[in-house]
Amino acid sequence: MKTIREAQEIILGHTRRLEAETVPLEEALGRVLAEDVASNRNHPPYDISAMDGYAVRSEDIESASRKEPVVLEVVDDIRAGAEPACDVKSGQASRIMTGAPVPAGADTVIRVEDTDCDEKRVKIFVPAREGANIRRLGENLRKGERVLKSGTEIGPAEVGILAMVKKAKVNVYRRPRVAILSTGDELEGLDEPLDERKIPDANSYTVMAELQAIGVEPVLLGIARDTRESLEEKLRQGLGYDALIVSGGVSVGHHDFVRPTLAALGIQMHFWRVAIRPGHPFAFGTGKDILVFALPGNPVSSMVCCEQFVIPAMRRMLGAKKLFRRTVSATLAEDVKDKKGRIHFMRVVLEQSDGGLVARLAGSQGSGILMSMVNADGLLIMPAECELHCKGTPVVVQLLHHTPFQEEPGITTEGKTGHE
Numbered sequence: 001m002k003t004i005r006e007a008q009e010i011i012l013g014h015t016r017r018l019e020a021e022t023v024p025l026e027e028a029l030g031r032v033l034a035e036d037v038a039s040n041r042n043h044p045p046y047d048i049s050a051m052d053g054y055a056v057r058s059e060d061i062e063s064a065s066r067k068e069p070v071v072l073e074v075v076d077d078i079r080a081g082a083e084p085a086c087d088v089k090s091g092q093a094s095r096i097m098t099g100a101p102v103p104a105g106a107d108t109v110i111r112v113e114d115t116d117c118d119e120k121r122v123k124i125f126v127p128a129r130e131g132a133n134i135r136r137l138g139e140n141l142r143k144g145e146r147v148l149k150s151g152t153e154i155g156p157a158e159v160g161i162l163a164m165v166k167k168a169k170v171n172v173y174r175r176p177r178v179a180i181l182s183t184g185d186e187l188e189g190l191d192e193p194l195d196e197r198k199i200p201d202a203n204s205y206t207v208m209a210e211l212q213a214i215g216v217e218p219v220l221l222g223i224a225r226d227t228r229e230s231l232e233e234k235l236r237q238g239l240g241y242d243a244l245i246v247s248g249g250v251s252v253g254h255h256d257f258v259r260p261t262l263a264a265l266g267i268q269m270h271f272w273r274v275a276i277r278p279g280h281p282f283a284f285g286t287g288k289d290i291l292v293f294a295l296p297g298n299p300v301s302s303m304v305c306c307e308q309f310v311i312p313a314m315r316r317m318l319g320a321k322k323l324f325r326r327t328v329s330a331t332l333a334e335d336v337k338d339k340k341g342r343i344h345f346m347r348v349v350l351e352q353s354d355g356g357l358v359a360r361l362a363g364s365q366g367s368g369i370l371m372s373m374v375n376a377d378g379l380l381i382m383p384a385e386c387e388l389h390c391k392g393t394p395v396v397v398q399l400l401h402h403t404p405f406q407e408e409p410g411i412t413t414e415g416k417t418g419h420e
């Protein structure tokens with residue numbers, strides 16, 4: 001039996017990131033950059049105003065106040081996108097819009113709210129230091145400088161930068177195509193009529209969704225029955241993909257043929273069984289250019305194994321550097337009993353309290369109770385040697401994918417957050 005870390009290391013030891021491909025920028029979100037990207041321009045292209053106001057010489061307005069404003073002659077009106085018509089000399093000001101180029105001679109911009117003006121003259125009410133309200137040439141992007149590194153995950157801000165440097169096509173790592181197969185005589189497919197004595201196939205869909213959520217392309221192969229013939233036919237179909245994920249039929253039951261059938265198809269099985277709960281019958285194998293994950297059949301077990309073993313491997317194939325789900329510290333909200341011997345991933349709800357996050361069990365923890373995953377924010381990692389965790393104990397929780405969101409806006413009209 002492997003420990004979770006041994007299992008992950010074996011899997012990642014066999015996992016390579018996929019080759020690069022070129023995609024239109026519109027499809028780059030969530031992908032990983034396979035090239036360094038340099039800026040082809042300075043941004044801003046010249047010193048620009050950060051405010052609507054007046055471009056002036058700071059030395060002219062040192063004494064300015066509400067009571068005794070400095071009066072300057074208005075010599076120009078510079079719009080965004082236009083060129084200044086003249087320089088600003090001592091005693092002068094140019095009206096300037098946000099984004100417009102700062103004229104020569106001026107070294108600061110006074111916002112319109114701190115001025116009063118008629119057509120020809122402006123009263124300045126405040127002094128300003130040199131450079132105030134000016135965005136400097138190249139302060140965002142410098143021509144020729146690398147702005148995004150190969151290996152960067154592309155989020156909305158990266159998409160914006162890529163657009164700014166005119167990368168209409170982007171080199172990214174290819175997304176894995178992954179076949180998903182469920183096994184079991186008792187299973188009923190989504191497209192089959194309801195038979196109340198059958199077990200609906202959940203795993204095909206939870207695994208499909210786990211993959212979709214991280215930008216992997218799933219292909220559903222359906223259900224194989226618990227015979228070598230049926231399994232062989234379906235597993236063979238799965239061998240043409242970057243990975244194959246099978247669930248069920250991997251335990252010690254009399255009709256659990258998944259491992260021998262995979263071996264018969266030339267898949268080298270690297271291990272079977274990991275010291276985790278739920279999910280210990282998990283197995284992993286490889287063939288030529290394919291990873292094979294055999295998940296236990298119970299829906300929670302298969303999801304937990306997917307989270308611990310499949311997701312990190314898929315993230316590596318996608319070219320990502322951060323392979324593992326984030327963990328956070330929390331405090332137990334109740335006593336939790338456990339069996340010794342295996343690391344236990346318990347489904348928990350996280351709540352914010354004054355002392356930080358608190359974790360509470362998300363209902364019944366049976367490995368067939370998929371509703372515990374529905375209700376959970378994360379998986380509490382209960383160490384193998386632990387039998388009892390008392391209320392108030394600090395614990396670590398691995399977050400599930402939807403957890404960056406919350407119901408409350410977290411901010412009041414006055415801008416208070418409740419954490420002050």
Ligand code: AMP
Pocket residue numbers: 182183184186187199200201202203204247248249250251253296297298299
């Ligand atoms: P197995 O690993 O094949 O022994 O299955 C363990 C348990 O998980 C059994 O109760 C199965 O009915 C159930 N199970 C197996 N595959 C699925 C599936 N695709 N969807 C839902 N439950 C399943």
Ligand code: MG
Pocket residue numbers: 183184185248249297
């Ligand atoms: Mg079965």
